[in-house]
Amino acid sequence: MGRSRTNSGLAEDLLIELDRDAGVPLHRQIEASIRAGIRAGRLRSGASLPPTRTLAADLGVSRGVVVESYQQLVAEGYLVSRSGGYTQVAASMPPSAAAGSASGSGAGSAAQPAAGSAGFRVDFGYGRTDVSQFPRAAWLRSVRTVLTTTPNDRFAYLDGRGVPELHAALCDYLDRVRGTSCIPANMVICNGYGQGISLLIQVLVQRGVRRIALEDPSSNDDARVLAGAAGLEVVGIPVGQDGVQVDALHRADADAVVLTPSHQWPTGGVLSAAARAEVIRWAERRGAIVIEDDYDAEYRYDRSPVGAMQGLAPDHVVYCGTASKTLAPGLRLGWLVVPSHLVTDVAEAKVLADRGSPVIDQLTFADFLARGEFDRHLRRMRPVYRRRRDALLAALRTHLPDLEPGGVAAGQHVVAWLPPDLDEAAVVEAAARHGLRIHGVGPYRIAGTGPGGLIFGYAILGESAIAEGVALLATAIREIRGR
Structure with missing residues (x-):
């Protein structure tokens, strides 16, 4: 059999040997063989x-067995899935693989492991x-369109708000999908939420704001740090x-x-119509001013x-959105829909x-957006994340039924509240000893008090890794309760 240049790996090249009497699932054996070859x-x-x-x-197995193996190794960061169905060894390995480690075959964390995740199984x-x-292929089509059709003057310095084409496309999308009341002239393009909140805090301080309120608990580390550095008083x-x-x-x-x-x-609650x-x-x-993240x-x-x-009060609400959760954080694409009286100051x-965000990326x-590719990508990803969420909830019901999940109807994470007999910090520490990295709610509280809870991010984990992670957590909790 000859090799093609685009997909040349033959099954025998992977040196996979399956032992059907070993008592180890076949997909685990395939994962271990490929993982070992990469390491x-x-x-x-x-x-x-x-x-x-x-x-x-x-190999004489069902295709689903191989699909599950590939998906798990993609989630661990060993493989990447390419357009057209190709699967390749990743350009950058998880830290343990890069170091040549040959120990363990448990699930890792991500296609791009977070700092500090080395050494954790899940x-x-x-x-x-x-x-x-x-969506690389669709993004590339848009890049080609931009480079071949954009007028020369778009590549010169622009004002601080960004390119008009993106203002119009985003306003159309946000009004249609998010129910905003968006005027293109009131939009400012920024490099993600981090820069957006920084610009807003600068302007608010100049306008005489002295105290800013944050949700408690809250993920707004950017806002808390930047507000404190700007001399604002922060209240939870x-x-x-x-x-x-x-x-x-x-x-x-x-x-x-x-x-x-x-x-x-992290709680997942939805602010009611009356509360809004x-x-x-x-x-x-x-x-x-209400800053809506x-x-x-x-x-x-x-x-x-x-x-x-x-959409209810465009003169009092700043809308903040980004492509970080929907496409990729590395794009550094964010947007602010700002009340009219603040637009000039935020743009300045x-x-x-930084003299403005990159023009080619904006265009x-x-x-x-205009081609409808963003909508198609979201429609494709919703069932993927839903399956992972369902796997997490099923594993929690099986292994840890006394944990109370919250915020499950949307997003890419679930918070699970601990029963009174479990200390949050002790659970996080015990989980780490068993190879599981998980965060508690406590560090994100401003006042520092409240019930214990755990934050399960599931977006980048395969379903088998999710099940394994919950099983590890259950083992850690049994250890705590057995003391």
Whole structure:
């Protein structure tokens, strides 16, 4: 049999030997053989693996067995899935593989492992999207269109708001999908949420804001650090089952508040219509600003869409969105829909920061949106993440039924509340000893008090890795309870 240049790996080249009497699942044996070949350097970066049907036929197993093996190794970062169905050895290995480690064959963490994840069999790190699913072919078509059709003047210096094509495309999308009231002239393109919140805090300080409120617990490390550095007083607003407690916001004497109303991070609560109306009345009475971080609202599974708050009060709400959870954080594409009276100041702050975001990236995303590719990508990814979420919930029901999952209807993470007999920090520490990396809710509390909980990020893990991770956690909890 000859080798093709595009997909040259033959089944026999992988040196896979299956022992059907070993009591080890066949997909685990395939994973271990390929993993060992990569670690030993026998399968080098960029090498193509056989199609799943070819390998399954050569090994005498069902295609599903090979698919599961490949998916797991993609989740661990050993393989990458390419457009057209090709699977290749990743260009950069997980830390343990790069170091030549030959120990263990458990699941790893991600296609791009997070810092500090080396040594863990499973990593439930949150806030990561599956970048192996990035729609490269569709993005490349948009890049080619931009490079061949864009007028020359678009490549010169622009104002701080960004390119008009992206303003128009994003406004069309956000009004249609997120229920915003978006005016292209009020949009500022930025390098992700981190830069966006930095620009807003600068402008608010210049406008005389002295106190900013954040949800408690909250993932807004950027806002907390930047606000403190700018001299703002930070106050935490407790979060209940349905999002931020509005009565506490009234008592906070704040001039601005940062909210995640469509899917509160990390609890997953959705701010009710009545609470949203009350927050807006608060902002109108105080002349305050609501900063709406709409970080993952496109991923919903068991509920109807929840519109953005900005659509209810565009003069008092700044809408923040990014491509980090929907496409890839490495794009560094973010956007702010800013009230009219703040647009000039935010755009000037953006110019001072970096003279504007890269034009080709903006134009490419504009074309990608206009072609409908963004919608198609989201439709393709929702069932992928839903299957992973379902695998997590099923594993929790099986192994840890006394943990109470929350925020399961949307997003890329689940928070599970611990029963009173379990200490959050002790569970996190015990899990680490068993090879599981997981975060507790506690470090994200501003006041430092509240029930214990664990944050399960599932977006980049295969279903078998999710099941293994929950089993490891159950073992760690049994160890704690047995003391």
